[in-house]
Amino acid sequence: FxxxxxxxxxxxxxxxxxxxxxxxxxxxxxxxxxxxxxxxxxxxxxxxxxxxxxxxxxxxxxxxxxxxxxxxxxxxIKALGGDKFAEAVGGVKRGSIITVEVTSIEDGGIEVEYEGMKSFIRRSDLSRDRSEQRPERFSVGNKVDVRVTNIDSKTRRLGLSIKAREIAEEKEAVEQYGSSDSGASLGDILGAALKGDDDK
Structure with missing residues (x-):
């Protein structure tokens, strides 16, 4: 044999x-x-x-x-169809921003799907602002941009966070449009960033 x-x-x-x-x-x-x-x-x-x-x-x-x-x-038996997880996350690295779809809302957070792979985003990762860390502000079917914080091929789970994406974006905006020391508030900076986007 x-x-x-x-x-x-x-x-x-x-x-x-x-x-x-x-x-x-x-x-x-x-x-x-x-x-x-x-x-x-x-x-x-x-x-x-x-x-x-x-x-x-x-x-x-x-x-x-x-x-x-x-x-x-x-x-x-599972090796028959190739490794779906590896295929789905092929181009994804830690720190990548990906778009996921919300599949279920739970008390502790939201379940989302990316390329057929399910992940769970905990309540504390739903937003930087505590007041926004509410799973119920999402609905099933919503598309959400998230930052990949971890790729665990053993448990076949992606660690995802909206909070990490917001922090990264804010850092980028501050670097691009001057630091808060220059007297511009974050609102001005983000306003400028959004305006900049409109002009493109």
Whole structure:
């Protein structure tokens, strides 16, 4: 099997057994491969994803490791479609500004989506102004510009903040239009910045 199915080969087989660790799948040559819980799905917890499978289902998977000595074949179902998270955040870096869509409003903040990836923006990151840190001022479907504060490929989450975007913009405005020491208030500076935008 190891010779004919190097890592990365796609295989198809029948679910022979379902355990708390994952799925056992019958492979050519009367051997079984195992899909560990963590390799079932990018989006769901393994314990939830495994509920979608039944004995006798025919599934596709990718060979992730063949250990000839231990006679163990590790398979991955989630690797089939490539890594959606990596594709979605391909061009995104920490500090980037991206536009997300609000998908749900909760007490502790808002849930947003970017390229099919869900993220949560905590209440304290909704605005610099405490009075504006209210999830309810957003509605589902709103498009919001946010700054990426963290990219965690392990938990497949983007850390996003509206507050960080506002602070960064303010810093930029101050650098561009003089510091507050010059007697111009932030209102004047932002006013000038907005006027400047209108002229473009």
């Amino acid at each position: 190891a010779e004919t199915h190097p890592e990365g080969t796609e295989v198809e087989g029948e679910v022979k057994n379902i355990t708390e660790f994952g799925l056992f799948i019958g492979l050519p040559g009367e051997i079984d491969g195992m899909v560990h819980l963590s390799d079932l799905s990018w989006d769901e917890r393994g314990e939830d994803a495994i509920q979608n499978y039944r004995k006798g289902d025919v599934v596709k998977a990718v060979v992730s490791e063949v250990d000839v000595e231990k006679e163990r074949i590790s398979l991955s």
